[in-house]
Amino acid sequence: MVLFQETEVLRLLDLYTELHADSSNVTTKSGVLLKQRAREMLTTSLNKSFPREQPWTENQVTVKFKNLRSDYSEYRWLSSQPGFQADGEGLDEDWWQGIKRLRPKGHAFKGKLPWVFESRMREIVGDVGQDNSLQRPVKKQRTQQIEEGRQEEGGDDTAMVQLVQTDDVQSPPHDDVGNEEGLGSRQEQEHSGLAVKDDANDFSYSRSLARSVEQSSVAAAGMARGFQDLIAMFQEHTASCRALEQQLTQRGAETPSLVLAEQRSVLLAIARSLEQSTRATADMAQGYRDLVKAFVHESDTRQQREG
Incomplete structure (x- = not known):
């Protein structure tokens, strides 16, 4: 995680x-x-x-x-x-x-x-x-x-589910009560086998969820770093534009220079990228929250079932 x-x-x-x-x-x-x-x-x-x-x-x-x-x-x-x-x-x-x-x-x-x-x-x-x-x-x-x-x-005291192979269950050949016990044993074994299969699937699902949460956190960290870099770039170009505007004002230039126009164009492009990144970050954050909720819900359900 x-x-x-x-x-x-x-x-x-x-x-x-x-x-x-x-x-x-x-x-x-x-x-x-x-x-x-x-x-x-x-x-x-x-x-x-x-x-x-x-x-x-x-x-x-x-x-x-x-x-x-x-x-x-x-x-x-x-x-x-x-x-x-x-x-x-x-x-x-x-x-x-x-x-x-x-x-x-x-x-x-x-x-x-x-x-x-x-x-x-x-x-x-x-x-x-x-x-x-x-x-x-x-x-x-x-x-x-x-x-x-x-x-x-x-913890340490969880008992291991015991499985008995069907071939190992043998009913006494001449005892009706034994036959009933053998049938009951086989039915109990089949039920246990189904329960084990369900638990195995749950365990696999839990493992996949845990891995997805960890991978999502890595992706979110990478996006956050990229977003911070974009903000730093925006601030840098904003400062450059202001400095250039001040220089032109001091010179008394009435027509904006081509350099200033290019700087403003770059600044506008960065602003649009920031807007898009903000939306993407919000979407990822929502997806990450949903994933974590699913992980917590599945863990709580499993603990209640095992408890």
Whole structure:
């Protein structure tokens, strides 16, 4: 939800690695996510390393690491493609267009190689990233995603949803009561499977919302900088016009010079650009507010459902 500079992300990962080295800080079977206490320590240490007017919150740091983990998964896939070069040298436009057709998210690394976070993420996550779950059954993968999502949001004691394969449910062959119990077990399993699927979709939606909020904040920051530059340019040209007008007045010139006419024309163009930028900034601000509201609403809904 906030813009992290490269040095801040590197420090975040260094602190994460130190905490991750202590197994008592790790809360999931995958050995990646940190417990609540460790996440608090991570956020506190990061804020001490980079004092800010508004310190990072635990949720902001958690979302940033989650996005980095997703990026690492994409990077691992990208690095497995034929012709890949870690430094990005020799990867022409045709190669990147092929990547875009195969996996659009992988194309986001164009112009960002070498990826400076790779070694630290490999130390934390391992050589396979999030895609290591592709070799596991789909239901088990979804279960782990839900477990990790809940632990990121809520704490250490969230129980993992247990899934039982249909083939493992066997009814006693000569017991009617057993048959009824077996049927009930299968129905309960199917209901659990549907619930897990819904939760997995919710988790994916939440992750996408978080990423969109962060990307929108980056875009808004860039637009704000451009708007400030435009204002500075307008002020500079206004001062030039006034100075030129004063010179002409002192000389007693009755007809405005061509230079002054050009300055006024430029000033008018900048004023129009400012007007357009103001409208665009207002539209972006409204969209950003709507996005944040959706993120907060979805988070509250999920917490109420899990509570």
